[in-house]
Amino acid sequence: MNDIESRLLAIKEQIATHARLAGRQPNEIQLLAVSKTKPLEAIQAAYQSGQRLFGESYVQEAITKIQCLKNLPEYAGIEWHFIGPLQSNKTKLVAEHFDWVHSIDREKTAQRLNDQRPETSSPLNVCLQINISGEQTKSGINADEVFGLAGIINNFPRLKLRGLMTIAENTADMNVVRENFLQMQTLFNRLKTQYSSVDTLSMGMTDDMAVAIGCGSTMVRIGTAIFGSREYK
Numbered sequence: 001m002n003d004i005e006s007r008l009l010a011i012k013e014q015i016a017t018h019a020r021l022a023g024r025q026p027n028e029i030q031l032l033a034v035s036k037t038k039p040l041e042a043i044q045a046a047y048q049s050g051q052r053l054f055g056e057s058y059v060q061e062a063i064t065k066i067q068c069l070k071n072l073p074e075y076a077g078i079e080w081h082f083i084g085p086l087q088s089n090k091t092k093l094v095a096e097h098f099d100w101v102h103s104i105d106r107e108k109t110a111q112r113l114n115d116q117r118p119e120t121s122s123p124l125n126v127c128l129q130i131n132i133s134g135e136q137t138k139s140g141i142n143a144d145e146v147f148g149l150a151g152i153i154n155n156f157p158r159l160k161l162r163g164l165m166t167i168a169e170n171t172a173d174m175n176v177v178r179e180n181f182l183q184m185q186t187l188f189n190r191l192k193t194q195y196s197s198v199d200t201l202s203m204g205m206t207d208d209m210a211v212a213i214g215c216g217s218t219m220v221r222i223g224t225a226i227f228g229s230r231e232y233k
């Protein structure tokens with residue numbers, strides 16, 4: 001068993017444990033493997049261990065990987081999730097190559113993704129990114145902007161509104177993180193009652209996955225615990 005395979009197994013066991021502790025079924029929580037900055041071989045190793053959902057944050061890096069794997073039939077069936085900040089001059093590549101975007105935080109990017117989504121692809125799955133901690137350096141909309149933007153996106157035929165995404169406050173204090181996640185859970189439950197397409201609460205990373213699952217996360221985004229720490233160039 002290679003490193004990535006054993007780490008994936010360990011993460012899945014942790015997801016199952018924390019789901020049960022929260023009175024939930026393990027299969028209510030999807031695992032998104034965040035492979036940003038990691039080489040193609042790391043994605044291939046995870047794929048061979050059964051992983052199919054991958055998250056990337058940098059458009060150019062991601063497109064290179066996606067195109068390499070598209071040419072290899074033995075890596076069919078990957079679902080690509082864009083989770084990074086999205087500039088409007090990069091929306092076309094994202095609309096053409098990804099299955100999901102978690103980081104929608106303005107109408108303009110949503111409009112462009114809608115207009116640029118190829119007719120031959122199914123509608124692009126999107127989540128609104130919420131800056132739940134209110135930190136100035138963070139991307140995302142405020143909680144009070146969610147329903148306005150959701151209404152606009154719901155009218156875009158080439159986008160499918162799936163839910164909400166957040167990154168908790170950057171702190172080791174899990175009580176603060178839990179407060180953030182509980183607010184997200186409340187928002188998510190309200191959004192779900194309005195839109196039948198909404199089923200995804202994307203929250204929880206390597207350091208706060210357990211708290212996120214306890215607060216209703218349906219998709220955890222895990223990088224470091226699967227692929228090891230990242231080195232930025």
Ligand SMILES: *Cc1c(COP(=O)(O)O)cnc(C)c1O
Pocket residue numbers: 034036057083084167205206207221222223224225
């Ligand atoms: C990098 C990243 C992750 C993964 O973080 P880890 O702490 O390595 O698990 C999750 N979500 C987003 C938006 C990221 O940019």
